[in-house]
Amino acid sequence: MKHKLTKGLSFLLIAIVMVTTIIGQPLSAKAAGPDVQAESAILVDAETGKILFSKNPDIALPPASMTKMMTEYLVWEAIENGKISWNTTTQISDYAYSISANNSFSGVGLTQSKDYTVQQLYDAMAINSDNATSIALAELIAGSEGEFVKMMNAKAKEMGLPDYKFVNSTGLANSDLGENYPKGTEQDASNRLSARSTALLAYNLVNDYPKALTISSVPSAEFDGQTIRNWNWMLPHDPETASSLQQFYYKGIDGLKTGHTDLAGYCFAGTAERNDQRYISVVMKTESVEARFQQTARLMDYGFNNFDQKELFAKGYQLENKSTLPIAKGKEDNVQIATNNSFVVPVKGEQAKNYNLEYHLDKDKLNKDGELTAPIKKGEKVGTAELVFNGETDYGYISAGDSKTTVDLVAQDTVEKDNWFMLTLGAIADFFTGLFSTVVDTVKGWF
Structure with missing residues (x-):
């Protein structure tokens, strides 16, 4: 009988531990937020800048083509300041052409001795993540990519990005640029941004130049007689590609920038708006091109399903x-x-x-x-x-x-201010009040 009782208590104890463990795990996971499979991630409310979730947000990693958000910002700023316009034209330098002609970079394919407008170059950069057009814009605005890099780092400092290092306008490794790597940088260098810095860059772009989203939200466009496509698979793509990409579509997504290199892994800075509520997310170093969108969806779901804008005071x-x-x-x-x-x-x-x-x-x-x-x-x-x-x-x-x-x-x-008569009376009253207090204190001292 004693043996059966002991055995029964043992089973009861094991059951209690198991139930506690089973119950405890979901509660713990819920408290910590979504389980994001990325080396670094962050979710931000685009209106207030409130961070709703983060995972290793301060690790400085190569941002790959997410770098182009800074290039985009400086293009918008140059247009706002009247330095260039959307109709300003430029031709393609030997350096930019060498990048465009390199099949390993899968660009849009630019032609030399031909005028391209800023609008055309920006569209190719923002929609198709083209590298050569980024360089062409950098050279147009600053005279050279090296000078443009100085502008990028100065703007990063002005924005208050906590972790950053810009060495080129594209997000490629400088070693990929051959002898053309920007003057003032190192040949073996790469851009560096943390998820927090990337989100802050996106936050500034979205809030200072919201029209940038009208371009980043375009699934495909015509460029120089060809169709270019957006690498953001979460957008509503056209029927020709929808069957393969439909699984990644996310309602409300309208930007911002994908990125990938061997060193950076698969990255994505996304933004979505539903019911006047906008979030910005960043995932860095995910395992695959699909994973960067799946993990972004997980972050966005966490925001839209759990948070509401409330007027507290x-x-x-x-x-x-x-x-x-x-x-x-x-x-x-x-x-x-x-x-x-x-x-x-x-x-x-x-x-x-x-x-x-x-x-x-x-x-x-x-x-x-x-x-x-x-x-x-x-x-x-x-x-x-x-x-x-x-x-x-x-x-x-x-x-x-x-x-x-x-x-x-x-x-x-x-x-x-009170009139001079009342102020004078008040001063006199204060004087006699002070004098009386002094006299009282003196008399008290005698006794």
């Missing part, structure tokens, strides 16, 4: 017991203060309860007694309100200084 929000500030030398004793904008954040489940606000008053505006000094104008900034997350897991924002985490605290009314 409305414009005009006031913290309890901190809704006013005292005023010195004013016709009013205090002034109401409140946020001048709302806080809208992508929130998963019950995360909203983990957010609160902290006030940071501008010390330069306060006197030694913690008072504002009149006059105060309505809408005048008196400090900032910071959104603080107190939950267990927070990936932060794609940009360290993102303004979405703070808003201004402003005065809700105008408080004029």
